[in-house]
Amino acid sequence: MARSRSRTEKSASKREQILAAAAEVFSQKGYFRATIDEIIAKADTGKGTVYNYFSNKEELFYILIKEKNAPFLQALEDIAAGECHALEKITAMLRVFLAFYLENADLWRVLMHEMRGLEDEKLAAEGGQGRYRQEFHSGVDILSRTLALGMQEGVIKENDARRMAYALFSVILSMVYQGYARDRADETALAIADAFFNGVAVK
Amino acid sequence: MARSRSRTEKSASKREQILAAAAEVFSQKGYFRATIDEIIAKADTGKGTVYNYFSNKEELFYILIKEKNAPFLQALEDIAAGECHALEKITAMLRVFLAFYLENADLWRVLMHEMRGLEDEKLAAEGGQGRYRQEFHSGVDILSRTLALGMQEGVIKENDARRMAYALFSVILSMVYQGYARDRADETALAIADAFFNGVAVK
Amino acid sequence: MARSRSRTEKSASKREQILAAAAEVFSQKGYFRATIDEIIAKADTGKGTVYNYFSNKEELFYILIKEKNAPFLQALEDIAAGECHALEKITAMLRVFLAFYLENADLWRVLMHEMRGLEDEKLAAEGGQGRYRQEFHSGVDILSRTLALGMQEGVIKENDARRMAYALFSVILSMVYQGYARDRADETALAIADAFFNGVAVK
Amino acid sequence: MARSRSRTEKSASKREQILAAAAEVFSQKGYFRATIDEIIAKADTGKGTVYNYFSNKEELFYILIKEKNAPFLQALEDIAAGECHALEKITAMLRVFLAFYLENADLWRVLMHEMRGLEDEKLAAEGGQGRYRQEFHSGVDILSRTLALGMQEGVIKENDARRMAYALFSVILSMVYQGYARDRADETALAIADAFFNGVAVK
DNA sequence: CATGAATGAGTATTCATTCAT
């Protein structure tokens, strides 16, 4: 029977359906406005099932973020671990960032915005240590290390690498949000890289 | 006696107390998580009083945004209308932006993030035209016009002025959020201006 | 000065304005849905003024009912005290009823419907004795007495006079509510009288 | 065990418990004064449960009315479709009316009185067509058709059938409200029929 | 007397979470 797919298969599938639906709904509505009802409707499952896989709404959100972030971080680490020069690494990372945010712009916007509210509660309740902030910053951290490398190599002006990384990161995000990168990702990546390295002033 | 301020004085004060409390709570919690109860507790007033001055929670939020934004826009317009060159105007605006966001970073983050949710309802209900989006973009618009002026003057590379304005804006905001501008506003403004005009690459 | 009309005059006028506005609003919205705010808007006065003349919303409603009812009861009593025969008296009363309800149909509908809710509270609170019910029934009582007189005179079939009075009364009210009496009060009065005395069956 | 009734059974029961409680509370307090809190207290259920079965207070009220009205209308239609003569049909309907209003007098009073307030909002909002009015008038309509039939048969005086139906209906209701039908339903039905057909005047 | 700013008790509704089947 169609109904007799192995238990494991079905379960795995339910879990993924829920995560996919959650990604959509959290992206569209934000964390607090998203409802479990809307998620299960999209995931075509029952309410109890969500609570079988995730202990509560917040855990669902956190795991979603973590599972989306992991391969992105891996890609960045791979670039960082490569043999080429800092400038090349930075440009490569910039493309990875752009691709990732084109895919997850709304979800990450939610993460950035609602982190605070989520962690305030956690921190107050149990002295936790900002796990959302950690996920969010991890990507920028790798970029930051590579910028520092560029300074060591003497190709980038000495400056606060973290500050620089955040600036670069914010420009990427902004371009995505404003829609400038939607259909011209490569052109945009080059434009950002050029402005970042060379500035906008006519010399 | 302090307690015998005239009713008029007290009334004016109630409205301002509510707006001040609303600014705090909306900044901290975001629009949807903010509660009227928390606002009145901070404002030291009754629930009905809020509804005497503002027809509902959303109107309170909108008026708050509008009243904060107005003097900021005026300051930018004053700079734009001045006699000096584009580069000077841009640097001056950058300081104004930085000062404004140091004051209102969290509230503006809320505005940017929750605009969508607020306007979807409005637009669906009555075909309104995005009044939050309008408030939010107005500042960047002025900056954008000034960048375009710089291109005319030949001091800034030809490019999409709006895109540039958003990029610059996002960097400002990012610096504020990361706390780099908290106690070093001027240093930060200069660093941003320098990176923006000249880039980060060693020539 | 225009402003120096005698104090008494002005006060009386405010009181009447409030009562007139209250009549409109209570008629349209019912007792519980009517708001003091709407009444003062229509009466062109301040909220405090209402509470100067009437101790609370309920008292305002009660006094309104009482003052409307008094001349109506007087007119019925005048007919009852007259010299003519029962049938004539009944027909005359029927016209008075019709005229009164054409004027006050909605307000009396409210009275009849919301009496219960108003008096339950009162009775529970202070052992009062149904003052609304009293106002409402007083008109029917006079009609009932006159029907009993008709029975004595032998022109009306022996029956429960009160029951008959309520039946007649209800028909009058129904005709008014259904709008059959709006522009044809006299025709309607005759039609009711005829059906009441002679029945609808073909003999 | 009584406690282990199947979930389906219990669910059906919850819905009915809520409707029964709603009937009581709406009857006693009217639509606007009735509170969901009082309904759930009487229904021995939680607040959320009400909203699982009915989308809001108004829908609860409407469905209550509709489900009460349906079998009543069916009974009237059955009589109308029968083989006997108009006068017999009318008398039979009169008993059905009386029985129905003895059961639902207060709820129907509420319907009649608050229809207006409920439909004004609806009509303004979405151009709806008066669903309460429709439920309310449907019974009188059937009676009206049967009266018209009596005129065709030549046993009832030619007249406006609708007007007559409303008059008869109002008398029935009035008798119920005044309590004359409480323990003497049959006697009352006959008295009404007699007065209606033959009038009250001594011939 | 007339006024209206201030107030808070009361109400409909939403939504995360539980748990029996």
Place this chain on the structure above:
DNA sequence: GATGAATGAATACTCATTCAT
């Protein structure tokens, strides 16, 4: 494991009433 009926804490908003001017 999967399900969804039941639940109540939380929240925006209304409106009669008070009282200082």
